[in-house]
Amino acid sequence: MSYEPARGAPDQPVGAPPGGAPASVSNQGGAAALSDSINGLVVWIARHWLALFNIAWGAYVILPFLAPLLMQAGYTTPARVIY
Secondary structure: OOOOOOOOOOOOOOOOOOOOOOHHHHOOOHHHHHHHHHHHHHHHHHHHHHHHHHHHHHHHHHHHHHHHHHHHHOOHHHHHHHO
16 A cells, blocks of 8 residues: 555645635635624734823824914814813
8 A cells, every 4th residue: 555645735734725725714604704894803902002191192192282373373173172
């Protein structure tokens, strides 16, 4: 008897669909896409949290000084929103 290796990629499990994705992942459809989107958002926030904090802190510090300048320049609606 001769031994014949399984066809397909060596790291691909036997019975897996073509393309290498497990059957459970390929059948999820919209749930997998939503999960990937949320995961991408979390990763982006994790990588840019300091920039987001600095923008929020800068707005908190600058806006009180900006409001009187806007009022003096005649932009009363934005100044009142800040006040």
